[in-house]
Amino acid sequence: MQARLNAIVDALLPVIATLAALAIGALVLLFLKVNPLEAYGALWEGAFGNRNALAETLVKATPLLLVGLGICIAFRAGVINIGGEGQMVVGALLATMIGLAFEDWPGWIVIFLAMSGGFIGGAIWGGIPGVLKAYFNVNEILSTIMMNAIAVQGMNFLLRGPMIDPAQMKLASKIPQTARLSDAYLLPRLVPTRLHLGAGIAVILAILVYILLWRTTLGYRIRAVGRNPLASRYAGIKVKRYVVLALLLSGAFAGLAGATQVFGVNYRMITDGSATGFTGSAGFNGIVAALFGQLHPVGTIPASILFGALLVGANKMQRVVQVPSALIVALNGLVVVFVVSSSIWRQRLQRQRLLMAEPESEITPSGEIETISQKEEGDS
Amino acid sequence: MITELFSATVLVGILASGIRLATPYLYASIGESFGQRSGVLNLGVEGQMLMGAFASFYIAFSTGNLWLGLLAAIIAGAIMGLGMAFVTVNLQAEQGISGIGFYLFGLGLSDLLFQKLLGTVETVSGFSKIYIPGLSDLPVVGQIFFSQNALVYGAFALVPIAWFVLNKTTLGLKIRAVGENPEAADSLGVSVARVRYFTIILGGILSGVAGASLSIALLNVFQQNMTSGLGFIAVALVYFGGWRPWGILGGALLFSLVNSLQLWVQVLGIPIPSDIAVMMPYIITILALVITVSRVRAPSALTKPFGRGE
Numbered sequence: 001m002q003a004r005l006n007a008i009v010d011a012l013l014p015v016i017a018t019l020a021a022l023a024i025g026a027l028v029l030l031f032l033k034v035n036p037l038e039a040y041g042a043l044w045e046g047a048f049g050n051r052n053a054l055a056e057t058l059v060k061a062t063p064l065l066l067v068g069l070g071i072c073i074a075f076r077a078g079v080i081n082i083g084g085e086g087q088m089v090v091g092a093l094l095a096t097m098i099g100l101a102f103e104d105w106p107g108w109i110v111i112f113l114a115m116s117g118g119f120i121g122g123a124i125w126g127g128i129p130g131v132l133k134a135y136f137n138v139n140e141i142l143s144t145i146m147m148n149a150i151a152v153q154g155m156n157f158l159l160r161g162p163m164i165d166p167a168q169m170k171l172a173s174k175i176p177q178t179a180r181l182s183d184a185y186l187l188p189r190l191v192p193t194r195l196h197l198g199a200g201i202a203v204i205l206a207i208l209v210y211i212l213l214w215r216t217t218l219g220y221r222i223r224a225v226g227r228n229p230l231a232s233r234y235a236g237i238k239v240k241r242y243v244v245l246a247l248l249l250s251g252a253f254a255g256l257a258g259a260t261q262v263f264g265v266n267y268r269m270i271t272d273g274s275a276t277g278f279t280g281s282a283g284f285n286g287i288v289a290a291l292f293g294q295l296h297p298v299g300t301i302p303a304s305i306l307f308g309a310l311l312v313g314a315n316k317m318q319r320v321v322q323v324p325s326a327l328i329v330a331l332n333g334l335v336v337v338f339v340v341s342s343s344i345w346r347q348r349l350q351r352q353r354l355l356m357a358e359p360e361s362e363i364t365p366s367g368e369i370e371t372i373s374q375k376e377e378g379d380s
Numbered sequence: 381m382i383t384e385l386f387s388a389t390v391l392v393g394i395l396a397s398g399i400r401l402a403t404p405y406l407y408a409s410i411g412e413s414f415g416q417r418s419g420v421l422n423l424g425v426e427g428q429m430l431m432g433a434f435a436s437f438y439i440a441f442s443t444g445n446l447w448l449g450l451l452a453a454i455i456a457g458a459i460m461g462l463g464m465a466f467v468t469v470n471l472q473a474e475q476g477i478s479g480i481g482f483y484l485f486g487l488g489l490s491d492l493l494f495q496k497l498l499g500t501v502e503t504v505s506g507f508s509k510i511y512i513p514g515l516s517d518l519p520v521v522g523q524i525f526f527s528q529n530a531l532v533y534g535a536f537a538l539v540p541i542a543w544f545v546l547n548k549t550t551l552g553l554k555i556r557a558v559g560e561n562p563e564a565a566d567s568l569g570v571s572v573a574r575v576r577y578f579t580i581i582l583g584g585i586l587s588g589v590a591g592a593s594l595s596i597a598l599l600n601v602f603q604q605n606m607t608s609g610l611g612f613i614a615v616a617l618v619y620f621g622g623w624r625p626w627g628i629l630g631g632a633l634l635f636s637l638v639n640s641l642q643l644w645v646q647v648l649g650i651p652i653p654s655d656i657a658v659m660m661p662y663i664i665t666i667l668a669l670v671i672t673v674s675r676v677r678a679p680s681a682l683t684k685p686f687g688r689g690e
Binding site: 028032080082132136138139141142143145146147148149150153154156157160161274276284287288291323324326327328329330331332333334335336337340341343344 | 421423427463467471472473474476477478480481482483484485486487488489491492495496604605608609612613615616619653655656658659662663665666669670
């Protein structure tokens with residue numbers, strides 16, 4: 001009963017946060033002399049209005065979910081990964097190289113190799129900040145931000161030079177893009193829309209990440225390190241190793257997100273000079289989705305769909321009522337602020353309930369992790 | 381062509397533009413360092429800068445008064461800072477994530493306002509150069525140090541002021557105490573909340589000015605996402621500088637000089653791919669973090685919310 005009440009409160013807080021953000025958005029719309037109902041109506045229509053709209057929403061949700069899964073792992077381990085943008089870019093680059101290197105191979109082999117390449121590329125880009133944090137004490141927030149900037153420049157360099165489409169080399173325009181991937185190597189579409197296999201892969205991975213985090217020793221240790229690094233060390237867990245692993249896995253999922261974008265949506269890489277041009281800020285919005293899903297892999301699925309819908313619907317809103325889709329970026333920011341701010345209420349509620357419950361038995365360093373994780377089982 | 385890089389005029393050019401480019405970093409990093417010294421990590425600097433850049437540009441563009449523009453940036457930054465202070469001090473929210481939220485908010489809102497109020501990229505004639513009488517005529521150094529605009533001078537003046545405030549005043553002592561040991565500061569009657577409100581809002585104001593230095597003093601335009609990661613670098617420079625104003629100055633200069641060198645390398649047509657050159661400052665910053673972080677200790681209470689534990 002208690003656990004169920006907790007779960008309901010947990011699930012409601014983000015919804016309230018979103019409604020509050022939309023309410024503030026409505027005020028901004030009124031200020032811009034736009035009818036909020038009309039604007040939000042267009043947003044809903046654009047996100048869920050017909051089969052194509054729904055498919056677009058799911059296509060947009062896919063990278064958010066994949067990045068978000070990585071964020072769940074990292075944040076559960078107590079490390080903050082803000083490098084999703086760069087990790088997506090590096091994963092996409094490696095996958096694209098693989099996709100372009102093989103000619104006339106069976107499609108599914110190349111797709112498998114390319115997705116693995118994306119996974120590995122992201123893992124490397126996330127693993128470096130992991131090593132820097134664990135062994136050189138460099139703050140991961142800063143190093144992942146730097147790695148983002150380095151990845152973007154690497155992408156620009158490769159797409160303007162070594163990886164440029166040979167056809168573009170002959171033209172004066174020299175658009176910085178790679179050649180198009182062979183049709184056989186594209187991620188298959190699920191229904192006659194733009195919805196591709198990547199979405200299915202992401203959902204399956206969400207369940208696997210849940211199993212990893214809550215049903216394996218490895219996951220238990222990752223969470224223990226995040227809950228209390230000191231106690232984990234006393235309990236014999238090699239904390240540094242798990243910090244590296246968490247960032248590495250986190251990057252790997254973002255890298256996979258980048259790879260699915262190329263093989264499922266764009267079919268080639270092209271750069272406008274910025275990371276956002278390729279990622280559409282999925283590296284940041286994935287953080288939003290994961291937080292919204294209470295850092296739970298399965299909870300991140302509906303959260304990703306919600307934010308995918310907001311982003312897709314924003315385009316329709318822009319067309320119908322001429323409100324720039326940037327409004328939705330700002331509202332996403334507010335949702336993040338509200339969700340993290342609301343955690344104090346949850347803590348207060350929990351503390352009250354703990355005070356009413358039986359006092360806990362003696363706590364030993366290793367026992368402390370036990371009790372914490374048991375409590376958490378109830379939450380999730 | 382490489383030898384051209386070492387001719388006197390080019391070197392002066394590199395140094396002069398390096399000094400200029402350091403301006404936004406200095407404002408934003410010094411502001412951020414106040415917050416961090418009091419125990420609050422604000423990752424929303426980029427969003428505050430964008431709001432400051434837009435507010436100052438819009439007001440300067442529509443009134444023709446640059447100082448009013450600067451005031452608008454201060455107000456915009458202060459409001460963003462106030463929000464951050466409320467969320468991190470009163471609601472004790474996770475600081476890193478709240479900062480990302482404020483970043484996205486500033487990114488989106490500045491873009492929205494830009495598209496709705498301006499529509500297209502416009503230009504203003506920004507703060508003009510002030511030639512310091514006598515000094516600006518000096519050979520070499522005159523052009524490098526004494527022929528810059530008001531906001532550039534302001535940024536460099538900020539460094540000794542920040543050092544003085546942090547190390548030689550009661551206010552500075554309170555800020556450091558709150559950042560190192562909020563419980564002890566609290567028991568001695570220092571209001572942790574009030575000190576943190578002060579430093580976070582000050583940080584917001586200085587980030588707003590950093591944005592203004594881009595939009596009405598250095599580049600004189602406003603575009604969507606015109607800071608493109610500059611605010612995040614500013615946060616990194618605080619760590620780089622070991623939370624000390626002079627260290628931050630060193631970091632900002634190193635970063636902007638490498639950047640300026642990179643620009644000149646492109647101007648002179650030296651065959652280093654520009655993308656690789658742009659990468660250098662970031663790689664150098666990471667390496668510098670590896671070297672400096674092990675030597676300098678962060679404020680003990682950094683990122684830790686303070687509650688009296690009623």
